[in-house]
Amino acid sequence: MPYIPLEDHLPGITGLLEYRKDTAEPIRNLTQFLLRGPSTLSEAERELIATVVSNGNACRFCTNAHTAAADKLLGECDTTKAVKENISTAPVSNKMKSLLTIASQVQQSGKAVTEHSIQQAKQEGATDLEIHDTVLIAALFCLYNRYVDGLSTVTPADPEFYNGLAQRIAKGYQRLPQGYDHLKKH
């Protein structure tokens, strides 16, 4: 049961974003820009950062949602599984491993990011912009994970729910122009 009254048909983050729309707008805009805007990191790579951080924070709703989004963008389910288990042996580029390592450090604390991990990322070819965006995506998911779990929102158990959500967020993070009433069960 959520700690505040949220719409039953909108579990997880969506109910919160509909509860207070004036704060939701910059959060949605930021997410759209960081995860779907122009970047030298692919959308799937950026979803992997979101997945690793949400998994580190043990936020099941966000982990399931962004795993499903990354799976959909990648067209397979092995990479998300591997990065959640062990970044260093996952089937991603060395640059991506170094960026995911930075993201995991950000998940613990901003102060946990080491000079060594930054140098490692630069040696693997990461640009300042990629390092910046990695840190900010990781920090943003520390916000989301706390917002979702701190107000005890509902985490659906049915995997089909997350496939539906992934369909939607693969297209983007902006509020649907028609709202979400069509998701109500009749």
Place this chain on the structure above:
Amino acid sequence: MAHIQVPEGVPGIRSLVMFRPESGQYLYDLAQVLLRGESPLSEAERELIATYVSSRNECVFCTSSHAAAARYLFRDKKQVVDVVLNNYQAAPISEKLKALLNIAGKVQINGKEVLPEEVEQARKQGATDRDIHDTVLIAATFSMFNRYVDGLASFTPTDPQAYDEMGVRMGEKGYVLPTKL
């Protein structure tokens, strides 16, 4: 030295949003609506929550700047800020605000740390749905800002006067995206 090439001599988050204004504008929009927009919590109370969370995350830049903003907004009661940072249970603030600071402290650790009885305690002291919502979102937002500022090792001034000036600006003008020097 910051981990990436941000403008030199510009402190904290300002240097980061000048490096990347495309994301920076939304960060400032969020700070403005959350800390200065419509809320049952006063601007001073919201800055106090931001300061408390930043202090727990040991983010010196965010703690010092938001403490300065809170002191400015509390006016003749400004000493409350330092008492809260030392031990909020002993501070001359309402029991409701103490219960909300307790929730904010839990959010700082992890969302799952917030327990139903702690929310119940806040309600007993008069906290509304929106008080609870805004407290959790402010604490979550500063869990982001603190990580952004320290994760990129942005410049943290050591001169207290630099923060006093920031506090006045944040109190008077709110959160306005800085432009290139």
